[in-house]
Amino acid sequence: MKIPAHAQRGFTLIEVLVALVLLALLGLISWRGLDAVHRVSERLDARAEETLSLVRALGQVERDLRRHAGADVLPAWQAAVGGPASPGLSFPAAGIAWARESGLLLVRSTGDGRWQRLRWYVDQGVLYRAAGAPSYRLPLPEPGTAVAVLDGMRAWSLREWRPGQGWMDPQA
Structure with a gap:
């Protein structure tokens, strides 16, 4: 018995492969974006620590000068x-x-x-x-x-x- 074409359910192999390629591209773009955010975060943390050290040092100089x-x-x-x-x-x-x-x-x-x-x-x-x-x-x-x-x-x-x-x- 032959199943009519309009009654078939599911995806063809080509459709599944196209979906997998699109998901892989989306994953790659997301990974690169997260990596860039992580690198920027590390640089900002380092700069914030430098700024905090400078503020502490200048605060101590100011306290000494005020007294x-x-x-x-x-x-x-x-x-x-x-x-x-x-x-x-x-x-x-x-x-x-x-x-x-x-x-x-x-x-x-x-x-x-x-x-x-x-x-x-x-x-x-x-x-x-x-x-x-x-x-x-x-x-x-x-x-x-x-x-x-x-x-x-x-x-x-x-x-x-x-x-x-x-x-x-x-x-x-």
Whole structure:
């Protein structure tokens, strides 16, 4: 008995092969798209980590600068760190000294009535922070062992705001 052509059910071999090829192409396109999204995600995560490290380092520098000792605490600050005779050293404010070679030197409050000397500097592309032991008495201990705060530094400079002039290099 012969089955009429209009009564056959199912797909022909050609139709199944075309469907498989289309599904394979769709899978390949999807895989490449997901791979591209994954690579972009990894790059964004790395950039976000770099940005977060930079924000943390700048936040610590800002906290240190906000707590710097004023002229009432350190009337002889310039003399204590070398004074005007020290080459390349500038004094943007009491308790703060800057030189490109030695970095940022400052005296800051620890919040409990004690004071401490700090030094921020760059060595071989790494930003370091060295802190002396907190003390109630002058002269304050020199900064001790430095801690690496941020790597990948290309340059380290300081600018101060001068009314009517804008941001200026303190050594200018």
